[in-house]
Amino acid sequence: MVALASWALNASGLRVEDPSSGDVVGVRSAVSADAVRDLITGAEESFVTFGPLGVVVMVMLGVAVAERSGLFEALARRMLSGLSPRTVVLGVALGGVLGKFLSDSAYVVLIPLGAVAFRAVGRSPMLGMIVAFVSINAAGDANPLIAPGDALFASVATEAAQLVDKDVVVRATDNMYFTTVSAFVLAGTIALVVDKILTKREHHLIPDADLEAAAAQQVVAAGVDDATERRALKLTGLAVLAYATLIVFAMLPASSPLRGEGGAIVESTFMNAIAVFLTVFFLLIGAVYGRLTGRISGSRAIPEFMADGVRSIAPLLVLFFAVSQFLALFPINPTVAGAAGEMISSGSDVNRFLDALVRGKLLRPAQQRELMRTRPTGNPDGRAYGLGLESRPLPCGGLYWGHTGDFLGYETAAGATIDGSQATVMVNLGPGASDAQSDDVKAAVQTALCEGRSPASQ
Known part of the structure; x- marks a missing residue:
């Protein structure tokens, strides 16, 4: 539709005044011979140089290892076990908020866990499943931590912002002040609605015995014994602490290569390349946990996990290809920059x-x-x-x-x-x-x- 509109406007001879320079410019037809030739010859370069592509693939390599090692599932299970009747609703709601780390598997992992957590305190498992489902959908994007998707959103936002100002860089940490507060506000709101409204109808939520048993069996099947899992989680926590300590010490010197010009921390190599550090972080914790639990037993396991992760984002890569070609088809004319874009x-x-x-x-x-x-x-x-x-x-x-x-x-x-x-x-x-x-x-x-x-x- 846009391509046809550009052809029609070009054929009509439409001219408009560029507000930045006062020049009169015409509409470039996207279906002209030159435009089609440029699109075909530049298709590969447009896709490969599309900003979010590298960030998404790189971060997914690390996230895939952490997710497929069973670490996220183990953390969710530990978080929701042993909740008291007073905290079970808020606990399950917070589990849904953190479900972004589990991506699509959040529904498979957290909904059965919600049912089991509610049943353990004598409440309706059906209500637990509802709370988990609503929390994943309503609050899953409000995360108090930096999640893999944040790097993707930041790179896409940077591409859009640079259409206006080339010097703008959006970081994965820029939205944390909003998402951190939103995570607790949404989780608290869900808990309030459940305790004040849905609890009154809880006695009508009678679960199917067979489905309840299947959910419980799915949660219990962790793949490793309790002692091994506890030890693996403790040592993984130590690995997290060591990684964070290493970064802190590396950034202490004012001349650190991780800092920016003049020793800046906000405008720094670390903040601008946060996706690299996220990739290493998820790769590290996934590898440590997987080795200790036996999920990673050979040299092939980690590359296979990475390959599975890239396959899981194949639909997104197809979308990126389409978007990159669209941007290449409708480039910005340098004349919008005034004299700076008009001199050859x-x-x-x-x-x-x-x-x-x-x-x-x-x-x-x-x-x-x-x-x-x-x-x-x-x-x-x-x-x-x-x-x-x-x-x-x-x-x-x-x-x-x-x-x-x-x-x-x-x-x-x-x-x-x-x-x-x-x-x-x-x-x-x-x-x-x-x-x-x-x-x-x-x-x-x-x-x-x-x-x-x-x-x-x-």
Whole structure:
């Protein structure tokens, strides 16, 4: 429908004014020969470079090991066993809130556990099943912890946000203030409704004896004896503590590679790459628990678990393919960035221009002085700003002058020194908009300028 609409609007000659630049632009037909050719030749690249794809596959490799080792099921069973009559409703509701870690198997695991937990305190197993089912559906996305899906949602949100601002990065932790509070609010609301309303009709909920027995049998069949499971959970907890301690100590030094520029923690490598640390976390706890319980007994087990996990998200990968092709079919015209998106040039042209500009070949002396009269920006890298021109210190001594620019999928950094060195670095496969990757582009310019200077000028 959108493709046909673009063809019709293009054929009608529709023109609109770009609010950012005031230019008049037309509608690009998605069914033109050039558009179809670009779509076909770029289909593979569009899919492979689609932001959420790598995050989802990577995190699932770790989650699959933890889930298929039986760890999540064991935690749910331990959490819901031994609840008192006063806490059973809230306990089952909280179990449903944490069901995100079990993904689709939450229904298979938690609903029978809810029935058994309610029956153990003399209440209707049917009501326990209802509470578990409602909690999974109504509160399953409100999780007080970082779950695998959070990394997916963050990557998808980043793709959408960067359509407006390329520098925006949404992290898996950004929504925790909301989901953490929501988890307890929803669980408390479910418990309140059950205790004040559904309890009055509990005597009408008479379970089928055969189904109740089947549910109980499903819960009891844990695959390992109680002592082994307890020991495995304790040692897995120690592994979690060791992993968290290692990360904390690694981030203590202000110069830690896990921190960001100037020792920042929020804008840091750790926060920007939280999906990597989640993958390692789930892989670690799944491997430890699986080894101790015998679920992982050979070298093939972990790769097989990972393969099963990737197979389970096959429908999502198909969706990602469709979305990536849609985005490729309807790209954003760079003219929305105004002058920054309308200039066509090359690295050598930019070098010649900057060389002439900083060496006073384009402006009168008074104008040149104003151009290069800078004010410090307060940035830790020593950057100062003049009239549309930046100065930055070089690691080999002295300053260089230039500027950076970026747009969706592109980034350019250029610089020149007053003694005649120039360098321009252009990236045309969206570096990802992270500060670290942009810093790498600037560092490449600095390296080229230092290597191109004569020993006398250094």
